[in-house]
Amino acid sequence: MTNYYLAIEIGGTNLRYGVVDEAFQVLEFQKEPSSLLSDAEDKGAYIEHLVSPYLKRYGREQFQCITLSLASLMNRERTINYNSPHIRGLDHISLTEILSKQIGLPAFMERDVNTALLYEIWHRHMDSSGIIIGIFIGTGLGNAMCIDGKIYIGHSGSACELGHIPVPGFTRDCGCGKKGCIELKASGKALHRLAENLFHCPVSEIFEQYGDREEVLEVVRACAAAAATEITILDPKCVILGGGVVEMKGFPMEYFEQTVRENLRIPNPRESVVFYRAENAPEAGIVGAAINASARMRNEI
Ligand SMILES: [Zn+2]
Structure with missing residues (x-):
């Protein structure tokens, strides 16, 4: 049974990441300065290093995907990053392809404003x-x-x-x-x-x-x-x-x-x-990323 989301929010200041379950409850939550990702030569290896303790603890087969929220211009399919103003080295690359190869899970990404809105709608139980x-x-x-x-x-x-x-x-x-x-x-x-x-x-x-x-x-x-x-x-x-x-x-x-x-x-x-x-919840980005991935996997977006 694959239940969990590996979720990451790449913000201008902080990179927040953790494990979100299928009811969008946060099971694990950590943050690092985003500058570390900015400085990392190999973005995929850096992100793998962050999430590998979760993969070990829960078992890779328990995760349905890795899902990202970030400020980036991207293509309609959400597979190519055109421009990411806060992080060096994320322009004209496919972060989803890099991560799915590196981590061995399907990868999704969405713009931070969109995951923020998804979180608000979910959090407020809005129609x-x-x-x-x-x-x-x-x-x-x-x-x-x-x-x-x-x-x-x-x-x-x-x-x-x-x-x-x-x-x-x-x-x-x-x-x-x-x-x-x-x-x-x-x-x-x-x-x-x-x-x-x-x-x-x-x-x-x-x-x-x-x-x-x-x-x-x-x-x-x-x-x-x-x-x-x-x-x-x-x-x-x-x-x-x-x-x-x-x-x-x-x-x-x-x-x-x-x-x-x-x-x-x-x-x-x-x-x-x-x-x-809006709620100013620190976990909003990773929960929103999980909600987005859930919708994408059910082809609702
Ligand atoms: Zn302008």
């Missing part, structure tokens, strides 16, 4: 019919969409790049290779710039110390404008709001919600849309 949106304001502006229980990845696999919609008249270079993306105004990066150049404070204190300053509110309004754009097009049942910026002390949730609603049509979706705050 997944209709459209559920995730907006994750972290270093960048992350976005995910679940339509009738399925994560929407688009024709080429690159849907939901909400951070990279253009702002008319804005021409600053974005890390994605384009100019004038809204993420430059609506993200932790924008707050970081203000903290460093204007307020000279740790970015984590920016809402507490300078939350009423126009420059800070402008970043919140830009996030709200992006959210309102998506809500206007999709009329979702609800929006799950998360990410490091939302978790920061003093994040003006009410002002954000109010600004989103002001930018929505009357009466709906202005009145109908519901906001939830």
